[in-house]
Amino acid sequence: xxxxxxxxxxxxxxxxxxxxxxxxxxxxxxxxxxxxxxxxxxxxxxxxxxxxxxxxxxxxxxxxxxxxxxxxxxxxxxxxxxxxxxxxxxxxxxxxxxxxxxxxxxxxxxxxxxxxxxxxxxxxxxxxxxxxxxxxxxxxxxxxxxxxxxxxxxxxxxxxxxxxxxxxxxxxxxxxxxxxxxxxxxxxxxxxxxxxxxxxxxxxxxxxxxxxxxxxxxxxxxxxxxxxxxxxxxxxxxxxxxxxxxxxxxxxxxxxxxxxxxxxxxxxxxxxxxxxxxxxxxxxxxxxxxxxxxxxxxxxxxxxxxxxxxxxxxxxxxxxxxxxxxxxxxxxxxxxxxxxxxxxxxxxxxxxxxxxxxxxxxxx
Numbered sequence: 001x002x003x004x005x006x007x008x009x010x011x012x013x014x015x016x017x018x019x020x021x022x023x024x025x026x027x028x029x030x031x032x033x034x035x036x037x038x039x040x041x042x043x044x045x046x047x048x049x050x051x052x053x054x055x056x057x058x059x060x061x062x063x064x065x066x067x068x069x070x071x072x073x074x075x076x077x078x079x080x081x082x083x084x085x086x087x088x089x090x091x092x093x094x095x096x097x098x099x100x101x102x103x104x105x106x107x108x109x110x111x112x113x114x115x116x117x118x119x120x121x122x123x124x125x126x127x128x129x130x131x132x133x134x135x136x137x138x139x140x141x142x143x144x145x146x147x148x149x150x151x152x153x154x155x156x157x158x159x160x161x162x163x164x165x166x167x168x169x170x171x172x173x174x175x176x177x178x179x180x181x182x183x184x185x186x187x188x189x190x191x192x193x194x195x196x197x198x199x200x201x202x203x204x205x206x207x208x209x210x211x212x213x214x215x216x217x218x219x220x221x222x223x224x225x226x227x228x229x230x231x232x233x234x235x236x237x238x239x240x241x242x243x244x245x246x247x248x249x250x251x252x253x254x255x256x257x258x259x260x261x262x263x264x265x266x267x268x269x270x271x272x273x274x275x276x277x278x279x280x281x282x283x284x285x286x287x288x289x290x291x292x293x294x295x296x297x298x299x300x301x302x303x304x305x306x307x308x309x310x311x312x313x314x315x316x317x318x319x320x321x322x323x324x325x326x327x328x329x330x331x332x333x334x335x336x337x338x339x340x341x342x343x344x345x346x347x348x349x350x351x352x353x354x355x356x357x358x359x360x361x362x363x364x
Contacts, residue, residue: 003055003085003092005046014045015223017057018079019247025076025109026246027144031219031226032075033059038211040064041073046096048078048089056080056089062101065344069337072097072104076144076327083108087135090332097334102341104332107142108134111150111325130328137330141346145299146328151321153288153295160284168319171277178233178273182282185230188216190237191255194230198256202309205352212242212254219244229286231279233260238275241283249294250287255279280320297321 008014011030018028026032033043041061048056058078064070078089086108093104112130132139153160161169175182185191192209199206219226223246230240241255257276263269287295300314331342 001050001085001088003088004049005058005092005096006049007044007046007096009045011222014047014057014059015246017047017054018059019223021056021079021081021247023081023083023108023110024079024247024249026219026224026244026249026251027076028057028059028074028079028109029219029224029244029246030059030222031215031217031224032244033061034218035211035215036061036075038214039207048080048085048092050085050088055082055085058089060093060104065102065341068100069102069341070098070100071341071345072101072334073143074104074106076107076109078106079109083110083134086137090134090136093332094334099335101334103334103338105140105143105329106137106332107144107327107329109327111148111327114147114324114326130326134330137332140329140331140342142327142329144327144329147302147324147326148299149297149317149321150323150325151284151295151297152293152323153284154293157285157288160288161281163321164281165319168277168281171274172281175231175233175274175278178271180231180233180273180275180278182231182239182275182278183229184286185228185232185237185240187230187237188213188228190230191228191240191242194237194240194256194258195242195254197258202256204309215244216242225250225290229279229283231275231282233270233273233275234262236260236262238273239279241279243283243287245287245290245292248292249296250290250292251296252283252298276316277319280316284320295321300324 015030018024030045036043041063043059043061045059047054048058056078058074061073061075062070063073216226225245227243228240229243230237238260239257241252243250243252260270260273284295297317300317301310305311
């Protein structure tokens with residue numbers, strides 16, 4: 001089998017190909033690449049061709065490391081008709097890669113179920129079910145969250161609601177009784193306040209505001225979608241998130257919640273309105289009503305530690321779906337410097353973790 005990569009500069013042609021593939025992700029969309037451009041990364045888009053037919057599409061982000069070396073990265077990609085194409089895809093990439101490209105990282109967008117076997121750390125996740133390789137691609141660290149929770153939205157609303165935890169159902173009803181309003185919202189400033197407050201509380205990093213604003217604008221400009229969902233109590237936004245979508249899937253990339261420190265007319269704290277629960281439920285309903293069948297909650301810890309902020313996030317998401325999956329990554333060495341570069345990148349990531357959060361551990 002021989003594949004060829006044909007570069008395209010037409011956003012609509014490219015996004016149409018990405019959205020039509022059965023194996024795909026919104027992170028392969030044109031708009032996501034334009035957001036990454038604000039970080040100094042250069043996106044190049046290709047149609048993957050076999051005998052004159054489009055069998056996939058890939059967005060490669062070129063990241064310059066030091067003079068003479070760069071890496072290529074396909075965020076949650078490539079988009080493909082079948083994973084069987086990956087070995088031939090590797091050879092096609094070698095033909096278009098530059099001499100300075102040392103490494104290609106891919107994250108095939110096929111969720112692999114988590115199980116109970118080979119579980120030395122007590123996470124409830126199966127390690128042996130994950131493929132070690134796809135042809136010359138070898139298992140490696142991911143850039144996007146490797147472990148996440150997804151929900152199947154192809155069921156009826158009643159079935160989805162019935163599958164939620166009893167606590168989630170109770171909190172959703174409480175929010176409705178108190179008059180919490182949740183849904184799509186154009187107030188980016190309100191989202192940004194929630195997002196930055198959550199990051200500060202959890203000691204998480206974030207990109208400049210321009211990155212998120214670019215993603216919101218560009219993901220809506222071609223073949224995908226980006227939107228914000230907020231949960232408001234008495235007008236104030238208390239929880240919310242940023243989503244990007246393509247094909248049949250929507251992905252909750254960024255968000256959080258803030259504490260409601262307001263008081264009533266008697267000076268007593270307002271009752272907890274369960275705004276985060278209302279946010280998640282509204283986001284799921286909104287996605288279903290817009291025709292999406294896959295809801296990706298985007299990132300939970302692979303090792304559970306109750307002392308960490310990520311554990312609380314995990315417990316919240318678990319209330320809305322128990323379908324835990326893996327999205328493993330794979331590397332393709334493009335020149336002899338690749339192993340040293342992988343070690344250097346790991347060292348840099350560890351140093352940044354220590355500097356920003358006081359621990360060498362990754363967030364997820």
